[in-house]
Amino acid sequence: MRAQFRSRIRLVLAFIILAALGIFVRLYFVQIVHGDDYSQKADRQFSSGGSGLFDRGTIYFTRKDGTLISAATLSTGFLVAINPQILNDPEVAYAALEAIAPDQISHEAFLAAATKKTRVYIEVLHRLSEAEGQLLASKNIPGIQVLRERWRYYPGGSLASQSIGIVSFGSGDTLAGQTGLEATYDDTLMRSGDSLYKNFFAELFSNVGNLLVAAKDAREGDVVTTIEPEVQTRLQNDLMKITQRYSSKESGGIIMDPSTGAIVAIASNPSYDANNLQSVDPTLLGSPLIESVHEFGSIMKPLTMASALDAGAVTPQTTYDDTGCITVDTKKICNWDLKPRGVIPMEQIILQSLNVGASWVATQLGQDKFREYFTKLFGQRTGIDLPNEGRALLGNLATTQQINFDNMSFGQGIAVTPLQMIRALSTIANGGVMVEPHLTSAIRLNSGIERSIDWGETTPVFSATTARETTMMMTAVVDEKLQGGNARIPTMSVAAKTGTAQLTDGQGGYYATGRYFHSFVGFFPSYNPRFIILLYTNDPKGVTYASDTLSPTFLDLVHFLIDYYAVPPDRGVATTTPA
Amino acid sequence: MHNVRLHLPFSPLALCYGAAGILLVVYIGLISVVMGYATLTVEFSQSVKDDGAAIALLEGEYLASVARITGTDYVVEGYAKPLSILFVRSESSTALR
Numbered sequence: 089m090r091a092q093f094r095s096r097i098r099l100v101l102a103f104i105i106l107a108a109l110g111i112f113v114r115l116y117f118v119q120i121v122h123g124d125d126y127s128q129k130a131d132r133q134f135s136s137g138g139s140g141l142f143d144r145g146t147i148y149f150t151r152k153d154g155t156l157i158s159a160a161t162l163s164t165g166f167l168v169a170i171n172p173q174i175l176n177d178p179e180v181a182y183a184a185l186e187a188i189a190p191d192q193i194s195h196e197a198f199l200a201a202a203t204k205k206t207r208v209y210i211e212v213l214h215r216l217s218e219a220e221g222q223l224l225a226s227k228n229i230p231g232i233q234v235l236r237e238r239w240r241y242y243p244g245g246s247l248a249s250q251s252i253g254i255v256s257f258g259s260g261d262t263l264a265g266q267t268g269l270e271a272t273y274d275d276t277l278m279r280s281g282d283s284l285y286k287n288f289f290a291e292l293f294s295n296v297g298n299l300l301v302a303a304k305d306a307r308e309g310d311v312v313t314t315i316e317p318e319v320q321t322r323l324q325n326d327l328m329k330i331t332q333r334y335s336s337k338e339s340g341g342i343i344m345d346p347s348t349g350a351i352v353a354i355a356s357n358p359s360y361d362a363n364n365l366q367s368v369d370p371t372l373l374g375s376p377l378i379e380s381v382h383e384f385g386s387i388m389k390p391l392t393m394a395s396a397l398d399a400g401a402v403t404p405q406t407t408y409d410d411t412g413c414i415t416v417d418t419k420k421i422c423n424w425d426l427k428p429r430g431v432i433p434m435e436q437i438i439l440q441s442l443n444v445g446a447s448w449v450a451t452q453l454g455q456d457k458f459r460e461y462f463t464k465l466f467g468q469r470t471g472i473d474l475p476n477e478g479r480a481l482l483g484n485l486a487t488t489q490q491i492n493f494d495n496m497s498f499g500q501g502i503a504v505t506p507l508q509m510i511r512a513l514s515t516i517a518n519g520g521v522m523v524e525p526h527l528t529s530a531i532r533l534n535s536g537i538e539r540s541i542d543w544g545e546t547t548p549v550f551s552a553t554t555a556r557e558t559t560m561m562m563t564a565v566v567d568e569k570l571q572g573g574n575a576r577i578p579t580m581s582v583a584a585k586t587g588t589a590q591l592t593d594g595q596g597g598y599y600a601t602g603r604y605f606h607s608f609v610g611f612f613p614s615y616n617p618r619f620i621i622l623l624y625t626n627d628p629k630g631v632t633y634a635s636d637t638l639s640p641t642f643l644d645l646v647h648f649l650i651d652y653y654a655v656p657p658d659r660g661v662a663t664t665t666p667a
Numbered sequence: 668m669h670n671v672r673l674h675l676p677f678s679p680l681a682l683c684y685g686a687a688g689i690l691l692v693v694y695i696g697l698i699s700v701v702m703g704y705a706t707l708t709v710e711f712s713q714s715v716k717d718d719g720a721a722i723a724l725l726e727g728e729y730l731a732s733v734a735r736i737t738g739t740d741y742v743v744e745g746y747a748k749p750l751s752i753l754f755v756r757s758e759s760s761t762a763l764r
Contacts, residue, residue, distance in 0.1 A: 141716075157726050164713075164720040218717070238716065243727035247734075317730060321737045579754040660754065 145277035163241035166221025168213035175231025178202035242362035309533035314350040327357040334628030346514035346620040349523035381503040385589030388499030395461035398554040417491040438561040450497035465512040480504040510622040517611040520550035579657035584610030586634040606634035613658040
């Protein structure tokens with residue numbers, strides 16, 4: 089009898105254990121293996137987003153003292169939804185909404201929503217503040233639901249908006265980064281949607297999973313950029329003034345640390361306010377500094393000169409006879425003022441921006457070497473952490489007509505992006521190596537770890553001696569030529585070069601007169617630079633040369649950066665100069 | 668050979684009932700603790716987000732101030748341009764600071 093009882097007990101126990109194991113395995117498959125499918129199915133069955141509020145990581149600016157300021161973050165508030173089946177008196181409900189949030193929803197639209205009696209949930213108002221939401225909720229109006237809401241908020245508005253990017257629904261049904269850093273670091277910024285209503289077993293299993301692979305904590309985090317908000321503001325303000333003053337089609341600029349490639353400020357004008365996208369021209373959403381290519385004109389000459397110096401084709405003491413105009417392959421090349429200079433040394437080619445001189449240097453360098461250096465400088469994408477980087481138009485490098493190489497020597501017939509241009513010119517500033525331009529310095533993981541991003545890969549192009557010799561020529565431009573020598577800063581060496589290129593007419597040729605692309609590059613202190621600045625303005629009206637349009641802005645930025653970063657003087661004695 | 672019989676001062680059935688009762692109470696307690704913890708977590712998470720949003724508004728005000736100061740035209744505001752600019756000596760400790 090007792091043995092029979094024991095065997096029954098064992099049978100029952102075995103049944104319970106088997107049942108428990110069965111439930112356990114079933115739970116595993118429901119929660120873990122097919123969890124996402126069921127979650128999506130549930131989301132589709134509910135009209136309200138009850139599965140969780142929008143969540144996303146933060147993108148930070150970095151002030152000069154290391155303080156982080158949000159560039160893109162979350163704002164919280166309330167949305168208002170109605171249930172037309174319960175809403176008895178739409179007029180009273182509308183009056184209550186109008187009293188709290190005036191002019192945010194039209195009377196007609198609200199009544200139209202209220203008449204849809206087959207629906208149980210229609211969102212009628214978004215982005216109410218905390219106080220407004222609490223006040224409306226306290227009125228307890230039947231048929232009115234006040235629900236929490238979060239949305240993407242950009243504290244700077246238009247500040248670096250083309251680089252920070254935007255989030256939108258795109259082709260899917262979840263908000264995702266579409267442009268800029270929001271797109272590049274979408275995997276890092278996106279949150280896996282932890283539900284507010286957590287399931288104990290799901291948590292148990294998911295945490296076990298995280299312990300094993302720790303995928304979520306190693307992936308999700310915030311993005312720390314190298315953009316300095318005050319410098320960025322200054323650059324944007326200056327670019328806006330240029331565009332307005334000269335009615336330019338577009339103006340742009342980049343301020344970068346030439347030794348590391350860290351971009352301190354990057355902007356173009358016109359741009360957009362990331363908090364107000366309703367009336368934005370879609371063509372402005374990308375970054376023209378990364379995506380658009382231009383013929384930059386004479387700021388290419390220092391690269392031609394550096395290539396020739398590095399190859400040993402010329403030395404700084406080499407002279408040539410400048411005749412003012414030359415004919416190459418039946419095409420005429422002339423100096424900007426058509427005037428001959430006679431026998432002059434290499435420095436004068438940069439100092440006086442002589443097209444005939446640059447052509448002569450390109451001839452001395454030879455097509456093979458020219459091709460080799462310019463392919464190194466512009467042949468690869470920069471690797472910047474922004475999407476849709478444009479590719480340089482280097483078709484003329486593959487030809488054998490000398491006229492093409494002569495044109496490229498002074499920046500015509502070769503089109504590159506502003507970012508590729510500043511990266512190439514950084515080789516002169518930093519002793520001859522190509523750096524990786526970048527906008528982010530670190531990822532702050534949710535686990536608390538800050539993971540620095542390694543941007544240390546460099547490619548040598550020129551020797552340090554070549555870079556220094558070319559820098560000396562560019563420094564002379566500021567000390568002797570720019571604004572008639574008045575731009576010289578007695579206590580700070582500054583290297584620079586202006587560029588004025590003819591604009592293409594879209595028919596395979598150039599506009600005869602009056603339409604130009606102005607560019608300007610400079611760095612300081614010349615022989616150990618903290619910053620390199622590239623500026624351009626496209627099709628300015630009523631002005632011919634970049635020295636007129638961009639010099640004042642460049643000098644304004646140089647003086648601002650010297651003051652703001654307290655850059656120590658590198659030369660000179662106390663001097664008083666006219667303001 | 669004699670069968671050894673264990674004489675307990677209580678019924679095994681009563682022990683099972685007692686154990687089942689205790690387990691039931693513990694189970695209910697565990698559920699209430701987990702739910703309470705979840706509620707607190709949700710509230711804390713929301714308050715963190717609310718604080719973050721409040722900070723974001725302050726950051727927005729700061730950046731707007733920077734933009735306003737940068738955009739200020741000092742001549743329009745009544746200030747005159749300096750007649751001359753004095754550049755300090757390179758060995759100046761003030762400038763090197």
